[in-house]
Amino acid sequence: MTTLYSLSALSPGQSATVQALHVDSGFQFRLNALGFRIGKPLELIRIAPFNGPLHIKLGNTEVMLRRQDAANIEVLM
Amino acid sequence: MKRIALIGMPNAGKSTLFNRMSGASAKVANWPGVTVDLLSAKLLIAGQMAELVDLPGIYDLHGFSDDEQVVRHFLCNNSIDLVLIVANATQVDRQLTLALQLKSLGLPAVLLLNMADEAKQQGITINAQQLGEELGYPATLLSAKYGQGYAETYKLIESELQKSEAMPTLSLENDFAVDQAVEDKLEQIIRHSVDVPVQAGHSTTEKIDKVMLHPWLGLPLFFGIMFLMFQAVYTLGAPLQDSVAWLLEGFRDIALAPLLSGLPTLLNSFLLEGVFDGVATVASFVPVIILFFLFMAIIEDSGYLSRAAFLMDALMTKMGLDGRSFVMLLMGFGCNVPALMGTRTMRSRGLRLLTMMVIPFSLCSARLQVFVFMTTALFAPSQAPLVLFSLYMMTFATVIITALLFKGQFNSQEPFALELPPYRFPTTRQMLLRGWHEIRHFLRRATKFITLGVVLVWILTHMPFGVEPASAASWSGWIGEFMSPILSPAGINPELTVALIFGFVAKEIVIGALAVIYGLEGSSLMQGIAQQIDWVQAYSFMLFTLIYTPCLATVATLRAEAKSAWYTALSLAWPMTLAWTISTGFYQTARYLGY
Numbered sequence A: 001m002t003t004l005y006s007l008s009a010l011s012p013g014q015s016a017t018v019q020a021l022h023v024d025s026g027f028q029f030r031l032n033a034l035g036f037r038i039g040k041p042l043e044l045i046r047i048a049p050f051n052g053p054l055h056i057k058l059g060n061t062e063v064m065l066r067r068q069d070a071a072n073i074e075v076l077m
Numbered sequence B: 001m002k003r004i005a006l007i008g009m010p011n012a013g014k015s016t017l018f019n020r021m022s023g024a025s026a027k028v029a030n031w032p033g034v035t036v037d038l039l040s041a042k043l044l045i046a047g048q049m050a051e052l053v054d055l056p057g058i059y060d061l062h063g064f065s066d067d068e069q070v071v072r073h074f075l076c077n078n079s080i081d082l083v084l085i086v087a088n089a090t091q092v093d094r095q096l097t098l099a100l101q102l103k104s105l106g107l108p109a110v111l112l113l114n115m116a117d118e119a120k121q122q123g124i125t126i127n128a129q130q131l132g133e134e135l136g137y138p139a140t141l142l143s144a145k146y147g148q149g150y151a152e153t154y155k156l157i158e159s160e161l162q163k164s165e166a167m168p169t170l171s172l173e174n175d176f177a178v179d180q181a182v183e184d185k186l187e188q189i190i191r192h193s194v195d196v197p198v199q200a201g202h203s204t205t206e207k208i209d210k211v212m213l214h215p216w217l218g219l220p221l222f223f224g225i226m227f228l229m230f231q232a233v234y235t236l237g238a239p240l241q242d243s244v245a246w247l248l249e250g251f252r253d254i255a256l257a258p259l260l261s262g263l264p265t266l267l268n269s270f271l272l273e274g275v276f277d278g279v280a281t282v283a284s285f286v287p288v289i290i291l292f293f294l295f296m297a298i299i300e301d302s303g304y305l306s307r308a309a310f311l312m313d314a315l316m317t318k319m320g321l322d323g324r325s326f327v328m329l330l331m332g333f334g335c336n337v338p339a340l341m342g343t344r345t346m347r348s349r350g351l352r353l354l355t356m357m358v359i360p361f362s363l364c365s366a367r368l369q370v371f372v373f374m375t376t377a378l379f380a381p382s383q384a385p386l387v388l389f390s391l392y393m394m395t396f397a398t399v400i401i402t403a404l405l406f407k408g409q410f411n412s413q414e415p416f417a418l419e420l421p422p423y424r425f426p427t428t429r430q431m432l433l434r435g436w437h438e439i440r441h442f443l444r445r446a447t448k449f450i451t452l453g454v455v456l457v458w459i460l461t462h463m464p465f466g467v468e469p470a471s472a473a474s475w476s477g478w479i480g481e482f483m484s485p486i487l488s489p490a491g492i493n494p495e496l497t498v499a500l501i502f503g504f505v506a507k508e509i510v511i512g513a514l515a516v517i518y519g520l521e522g523s524s525l526m527q528g529i530a531q532q533i534d535w536v537q538a539y540s541f542m543l544f545t546l547i548y549t550p551c552l553a554t555v556a557t558l559r560a561e562a563k564s565a566w567y568t569a570l571s572l573a574w575p576m577t578l579a580w581t582i583s584t585g586f587y588q589t590a591r592y593l594g595y
């Protein structure tokens, strides 16, 4: 079974695939360049203390992304 | 002359290759966004002189942060004979998009798949030739850092350069295909020529991150590491400084003093107690600085900076800043100027201005010299490193106050994503280059400001003719008296006041100025100062030195980057006010408590 989630709803250790990016075009280009493309698998590794950014692994690239920005990324689990 | 440009995503190793090809010492660090400006070097290649240009990293040709604008501007205003596309081989799956975009512009280029060493380690195999054929650019694997594949790469560049004809300048108006066609092509190329094992990844990095990014160990570890580093700089650096000072003192007494003894008294004093004592006192701190930058080089190249951004982002957000601002503060510990330039990666102007507002509080290596000097003179060896550390913590305190106060003015809601590169370690060669770079930097400042500064101080302390040097009757005495209503509440005496005035130009001058004002040098200077002021005054003076103003170069950079006169004025006036308030507050409280 697969369900749509926002990336910020994942818990550490969970994997999903990118489904949609609901962000402005400038940020979308940046996300694309970092590997956030439709259908790409990713994994949430950890979340920083004090409700901080998410540590995400996409292929061989690791990035940090703030929670409020991750909320605009839709993933399939 | 032919022109070769290095283009690639941030942190792909462009500057490393630039250094290897040209012998230059461009700054290299494991952080995306180190190079934020053009840097060019001449080199002899394929039997002719060519210009090699290192550019900031770009994620794609749409980029509109200030560092990416530099690249766009360069592409639109220069004809280029050959582009070296540098891509991280372990991340070809995403880094090739840039190559495809450049291809669609028809630029003559070669694709250099860098970090071949890491790819090999992870079992990633790439058929560079086939990849190149499908892409339409010749491609080769390379390790710019360790040198594997460099000879072949060089040959390839030579032969392509001979073939190529300069491209007329481009216009980047047309919209690039981020369209599905490019994506499909990319997928296809990767499928054909790249083989990534299922479990690819940096297993060592993952293990280290488990500790370094631990939910509640992460931050204490950060401050622990910082403390150990400054402790090490102090414990190793102070004796080094002492030995160099001793050598210079010996040189002065054995060689220089007898040599100059025939000169008229005033000229003798000018050369010996002015120029030599001033410059030698500053020069004795060079080993401390080199040591400090070796540690900085290791930290900057380790990849830990991105982790610091990760750990601190939530707290920084509360102050209207973000994780990147924090990293720039850390870079500012080396020198504030590149840290200010580093904010070019921020797209939001509000965030950028607020970050630039707090960077000058970062305790840079020039201020470190003043503090090593003062703490050694006035505190026991066991206390000195703690005092030093407390001043670094003061940096953070002033940043917090300033950011909270001004965040309303400089608003921002910039979404950002930051790469966390794998942990790396600099090579000996990289560290030596960095040390050498800092020595050159010092020599340049010494010839420009420091000598001039100490000469001026000598004049102020010895004029009008015949006065007791640095006495109340001398020009410096007048200045000190004049400023005294303002600075004596902070416990800063007239002598220190004159040093502070020159510290506006460059902080190194402060120690040189003290040497000239007190007419002493080396260990006797430290003793002389310890007799004049107590630790409360010294600490108040250090607080003031830390906060009141960065150096002239920093102010100039601030102005150039912000392009706003009122902003520059504000970032001069505010630290001055804050410095006075904090120093006076500290001094009066300490005295009240009976210290």
Ligand SMILES: Nc1nc2c(ncn2[C@@H]2O[C@H](COP(=O)(O)OP(=O)(O)OP(=O)(O)O)[C@@H](O)[C@H]2O)c(=O)[nH]1
Binding pocket: B008, B009, B010, B011, B012, B013, B014, B015, B016, B017, B027, B028, B029, B030, B031, B032, B033, B034, B035, B036, B055, B056, B057, B058, B114, B115, B116, B117, B118, B142, B143, B144, B145, B146, B301, B424, B426
């Ligand atoms: N393992 C390995 N590391 C490399 C190689 N080339 C560069 N590095 C490291 O990668 C990091 C980034 O190198 P830089 O040369 O600063 O990269 P850049 O492309 O100039 O980065 P920006 O200026 O930020 O765009 C540094 O830590 C280098 O030591 C390589 O071939 N192998």
Ligand SMILES: [Mg+2]
Binding pocket: B014, B015, B016, B027, B028, B034, B035, B055, B056, B057
């Ligand atoms: Mg660079």
